[in-house]
Amino acid sequence: MKITITNQFQDYLKSIGVDIEILLQRAEVPNKLWHEEINLTTLEYYRLLQKLDKELTEEHILALSQISKIQMFVPAFFASLSSPNGMEALRHFAHFKKIVGPIDVDIIEAENTVSVSYKFTYNNMELPKFSVLNEQLLTLSIIRTGVGERVLPLVVESPFDYDSKTLKEFGLPVQKGKGNLLVFDKSDLQKTFLTQNNIMWQYLETELNKHLSGLEKSQSFSSYVQSELYSAIPSGLFLAEDIAKRLGVSTRSLQRNLAAENTSFKQELQSVQKAMTFSYLKMNLPTEEISTLVGYREVSAFGRAFKNWAGMTLTEYKKQFRIIY
Structure with a gap:
């Protein structure tokens, strides 16, 4: 890796x-x-x-683990905060962790609780305090940022001792144990994530932000569909019925209104995916991360779509425009 x-x-x-x-x-x-x-x-x-x-001191780790203080675009946080709720955000976060590094996020869902733990990909390598605390605080920050509330976990467990500032951030005493664990009340993870709380939007590539601003000024139905797609695609919930629900219309009405503007949902979806892809390429994001952010589960399928959009493969495009990874 x-x-x-x-x-x-x-x-x-x-x-x-x-x-x-x-x-x-x-x-x-x-x-x-x-x-x-x-x-x-x-x-x-x-x-x-x-x-x-x-x-790094715990004070450093606290600063590093606050989403609001991270002054850059981070795909894992963008996708997580684009999720409809905390449960989906955790799944997105776990998926991106597998893409960017050898730290696994284990999520166990029970009837009323959800437990989250972290481990190095190789079992014989124990995560140091920096990694455990950083992951626990980042997870908590994602949930709190998404819902706009100071959500408190039910249980925090760690093999390490934490200082008073860290305990204050968690909002409860930390249990000492051999492993690490965060336990949430499932009802807290079912709270709706508010789109405006996704602070990663401001760090998107300039041209993409300009396009989004243009959509806000347009009064066409297709512009509303595109606007919803920009936040829905990273969440993974971007089928026609998902967008129709977000706009408060039936799927049939969605398709009919788009047809009246001489377009279709498939055309609008591909238009947004294409615009997002080229903007992410300008930001030098890795191919696998871009593939996930624009809604493709398989990099191979994304590669085929890209060739249709650009008339060349990703490798050829990067070479021509000297995009280095």
């Missing part, structure tokens, strides 16, 4: 006084800072996590 350490994260480390060159040296990771981004193997990533654990 290729794991990327983005420029934004490197800049964050610098902002809190962490010397990235020394960090890489101590983690026995080749100095590749001359690249646009640093790509690591799974073992290099694990060693880096261990060194970060020694460099």
